Amino acid sequence: MKHLLAIQSHVVHGYVGNKAATFPLQCLGWEVDALNTVHFSNNTGYGTVKGTKASAQEILDVYEGLKLAGLSYEFLLTGYVPGEEGVEAVGKVGEDLKTNNPSLIWLLDPVLGDAGRMYVSEKTIPVYQDILKSGKVTLVTPNQFEAELLTGIKITDRETLKQALTAFHTTYKTPYVAISSLSFSDNDNILYSAGSTLDKDGSTSTYIYEFNKINSYFTGTGDIFAALLSDRFYTYHTLKPVPDPLSVAVGEVLGVVQQILKITDESARKSGIKRGEIGNAESMKQCELRIIECKDIFGDATVPYKAQTI
Template sequence: MVTPANKIISIQSHVAHGYVGNKVAGFVLQCQYWDVDLLNTVNFSNHTGYGSFKGQTTTGEQVLSLYEGLQDINVQYDAMLTGYIQGADGVEAMGKVCLDLKQRTPRILWLLDPVMGDEGELYVSADVIPAYRRILSYKKVDIITPNQYEAELLVGFSINNPADLDKALAVFHEDFNVMHVVISTFSFTKNKDFFYCVSSTKKSSKKPNFFKIPYMDSYFTGVGDLFSALLVDKIYRLPSGEPIEPAVSNALTIMEKVLDVTRRLCVDKLGVAVQGKIGDAETMKECELRIVECRQFYAMKDKNFNCETEISTDSQA
């Protein structure tokens, strides 16, 4: 017997060429048996890492108009995924959409990926920071997936040691009522061999869990978008009350396979391996995520990443 697919709305960027934002989420979620509605916050020729691009940003008014059209035909959803939005106007519109959907369907699952920057560099307008904080203050977000820099921007302080991390997680869990916090890239040090993914659940007596991840010798865009698309599916399918660590490990395992395939296929016209470099259109083009070629991985159940409850603050560890 054929069962209806779950329905999700994904509010993030779109590119004509390449794989970031909704170009990643749409296909990956469809492969995991989701009926996906895509609300695009930008419509660009390619992602900005190429050094040049053409296209338009969707205004907040346009986002709300598109949502109004969806409500006119009474579309209902089981989950929401929100990602890259360039300015506060768009972030606030996204917030209105998601808060309205939460009011209409309180059980709907909301994963918010606050895409703002990385490694100390902000690549959206600075006015999105207070806009995201306002959205979080309504206490309706179920899962948040910032990287370390984005988490620091949202809580308002640097995370340099375990005490800082505990304090930051408390802000998300207690002040913003976020059930699950997953910091996608994290480190107390500047170790160049590996970093961590951190997961934490509200009302859990356990300490945060750390997944150790080796660095890859290239630069890929859309990795966070892939992670959030995988994670919203894995967490949605968990039995009520189950810990999220198996879902995080599963998502990380799939990502490792996608990145391995992508890296092996990153070659130039002569068949020579290349590394992606920001601003270099040719290497960026060769190093786009191989989302289609990896379609067989998205439903896999493997969990190859073990979690730890403590990590060293020594950069040589």
């Protein structure tokens, strides 16, 4: 069995954080240990939400329990943590796991915000930067806005994209970087994904993928991207190694994520919703990712997107 520890949010209803990651990874044969950083009724886009946040000490305590039980992991997936002390705690967990098992793969999804708006305190930015500087993170998956916040480089075209991706390799020594979706002002109907690998000789391979935008708002897209990428990256990095595991993995994951979004969008439209709108609970409910309906496609590799080197 493949053992993965996932540290991110739990929502009772809907699909973000661990709720988005767990079922697909289980379907792909992973034993998923889900350490929840919040316990919320639903994602915050509904306009109303109730629940509790785990303190940094609670996160560390539960991790201590896992150590006492003698558990070990091949993969660590970390995502949304509310507040800088919690992020520090998750950093300690990652550092400890990696120290005890240098072959552990750590995918860090630095959840800070999206589309120019921060979800969390600005104080978390330097904490994520310190974690990245530790050199323990294998693969980082910021979105466009988060990549800008962490590198200080505004991404407006392929050139600045390349600079930002490369900064993760040079400033933070993170060998693999992936961005699930980004846009330039060139075309409103086109989105891009991007990846970058620090090669063994110190050079970098940077690539971009292009796809059509679906005109709606979905939550959890970054979370399902990171979850599926955990599986595919592990496959092509460790189980069936290929020269650049990230570029193959991102191409396949994009194919699956685009199918999930298409199924979700069609299903939402059938229920009478034109598009998801933040703060409108009914539209958010209808735009929840159709994770359950998609159970047979998580492993699909039939429509991989092709990487273009930049």
